[in-house]
Amino acid sequence: MKTKIAIVSNVVATQMMVEALNQRAHGVPGIGLIYGDPGLGKTTATAWLVNRCDGIYIRATSGMTLAQLLRQIVKELSGPDIYTREAMLNYIIEHMAIHNRPLFIDEADYLLNDKNTLEIVRDIHDLTNCPVVLIGMESVRRKLQRHRQFYNRISEWLEFQPTQREDLQIIVNAVIEPTLTIQDDLLSQLLSDTDGEVRRIITGLSKIEAFAMANGLTSIDLQQWGSKEFFLKKA
Structure with missing residues (x-):
């Protein structure tokens, strides 16, 4: 088999969603949400787009702490070893704002049980004005409604559909x-x-x-x- 991305409808829709976030009007929040059942190609589509737009890709894991999330983002920004959460956050905000790199967080469902982590992701969005895209399962949209300040900043959303x-x-x-x-x-x-x-x-x-x-x-x-x-x- 060949190793090549198939530009199917979901991939095209993902690209259009991120373009809309990048070109949004002043005052429109820049958080996006991609969600859907497992196996529909969300991660593959996101990885393809990250490479095209020089994005920052983070895959959340079970039990990931706020410090671990920040450390992964710093690493993707080719940053040095930083040992405090405040210093890591400051580094991320400064360098994302300078280079205008969108942040993609896959398996975002793992972050929803920690309100502080979501608040920091919201801070990164607010203080850099860079797009932030969460990718998760079908239930992530419903679960995010419990976090009103974050949910109200979602201006673009995309539900992945089964292959036609x-x-x-x-x-x-x-x-x-x-x-x-x-x-x-x-x-x-x-x-x-x-x-x-x-x-x-x-x-x-x-x-x-x-x-x-x-x-x-x-x-x-x-x-x-x-x-x-x-x-x-x-x-």
Whole structure:
């Protein structure tokens, strides 16, 4: 399989959302929210966009403390070792403001249990005027409503949608070698079985390509694929 980003509808919408944050009118807050079910490609789309806009990408983890979050941001800014939270915050605010680099925090659900951490993220936004984008699960929008001061600063939001048939063909063109043709009936079955989850689609396409190569096929349809599974299903 080829390693290439598929510019599907969700990716285009992500780019448009961040452009809207960068070009927002004076006085409009610059916090964005990307949310949706797992496996829809949120992290992949964000990583692609971060590289294009020289953004700062942070992946929150379970149990991440405020100090750990600040330290990761300083590291992404190529900053020195700093040992106090106040000094780290000052460094982040100064350097983000100078270079106007947007901040992306993936797996943001992990931060919602610590009000102080959210307040610091809000401070970074307010004091730098740089876009801040949170990426999380479908429930993150509802959970953020408990934090009114933060929630009211969200001016752009995007719910990732399951892959549609047109997007599936874009994914196929991006990752499958051009020497292999996957017929429509097999692609339709793959889309149905995966419920449009990009992660499972990629897994299924990998299985299809491997099977075709092992059997010397340059074209494969549903009959040739048979009843094999595209991915590990629930027992």
